[in-house]
Amino acid sequence: MGKYILEMHQITKEFTGVKALTNVNFKVEKGEIHCLIGENGAGKSTLMKVLSGVYPYGTYEGDIVFDGEVQKFNKISDSVQAGIAIIYQELALFPDLTVYENIFAGNEVQHGGVIDWNQTVVQAKEILKKVKLDVNPDTLVKDLGVGKRQLIEIAKALSKDVKLLILDEPTAALNEDDSENLLRLIRELKEQGITCIMISHKLKEVISIADKATVLRDGQTICTLDSSKGEIKENIIIKNMVGREINDIYPRREKKANEEKILELKNWSAYDPQLGRYVVKDANLYVNQGEIVGIAGLMGAGRTELALSIFGNARSYKMKGDLWFNGSLLSLKHPSEAIKAGIAYVTEDRKDDGLFLGQDIKNNISAANLRSISHNGVINQNEEIKIAEGYKSSLHVKASSLEQLVGNLSGGNQQKVSLGKWLFVSPKLLILDEPTRGIDVGAKFEIYTVMNKLISEGMSIIMISSELGEVLGMSDRIYVMAQGQITGELPIEEATQENIMQLATQVGG
Structure with missing residues (x-):
């Protein structure tokens, strides 16, 4: 057994009389990838906030031993100085600053009290090589995609000589390619001796990357699973997370054939004046009453833009084509008109927009x-x-x-x-954009069960999802998008991850 770089003993944390953590014990060996898993509200983020000094010493009970010494972090800078870096799901970058300014924000390269910008750029380039990010350090962060911003956050941590890197849902907003690149980087950082704690709801990622996985439930430590002993398996993880077995994460439902169209788009296009291009081009699709239609595609494929164009053109696109809804040709100019007609949209960004x-x-x-x-x-x-x-x-x-x-x-x-x-x-058509992003397997199962109930009551659903397992597990039919175009339609009987990805990577005309 290796040396423990982190030991958290009997951690208890209360908020106004409610215990968020009760006598939690958590140990991480030096140089391992240790996943922290559990349902939403299990206490994972609270435990990491205790560790990082967000909740200072004295506001919790128990001890933190890091790198062989008992720690009493009073603020985040204390844990950073000790060699701990935490990257939250909501990235803490300055969008209007450059890449190199973000990497060294608060940790500037100085000589005689004066910032050496030339040396800052040189060091930024070296760190960007370590995270395998090929961008100009002068680039503004706001001009980069989410996957590259995530790597900049890791570059920030590496600039501070990090010993323990904590990643909170690092792939929640990433497409599959960016997710795989990030996981590959975490494995490489392990080879360089950096210990990593990763909070994730994506069980396949946990299974693929974790050396060990600790499960929290209701603020308590349930178990620590060891990959070397074959313990990190989906059924074992789920049972410990939710306290019961969920044999089929996608609950079955009786599929009734109903060819009465509730929505039909004909040659539907949306031009974004701000971007100066079409974000949806000549889309033809339909949704029958009482079915779930999945929309798959890579990030930037136009899925959300399609949803917003249907939902009253919330972003004021210039529209072309026909939208038939519930038997009538409609021209919806505002979300309030869509709601009145019977269309509802659950946004992918519940915190900012929902x-x-x-x-x-x-x-x-x-x-x-x-x-x-x-x-x-x-x-x-x-x-x-x-x-x-x-x-x-x-x-x-x-x-x-x-x-x-x-x-x-x-x-x-x-x-x-x-x-x-x-x-x-009381919508007739419910558009769900990434309905289970960033939520745990138990909550996912409950959302899926609600969706099935709504379908059984006659509602129709369009589900946009980046999780191919979710699209395949819940849809009756699947449309795939790439570069604003629908590149294919698949009945569920013919759909596989392979042919979805093939359609998702097609280059449109």
């Missing part, structure tokens, strides 16, 4: 349909509570009360609130 994080659960659920519970401009609060309680119960939102702020909920429960908000408008 929810009011500073408001409570009931306010969020009622937000898209206040008119239905108002009279003469006054909200019937009793009706609002009744409606919100119904969705909280039916969607299994885990919260202390309807007055709990949505920003304090786990990712999975935030997603359920976002879903409840749009179900309250």
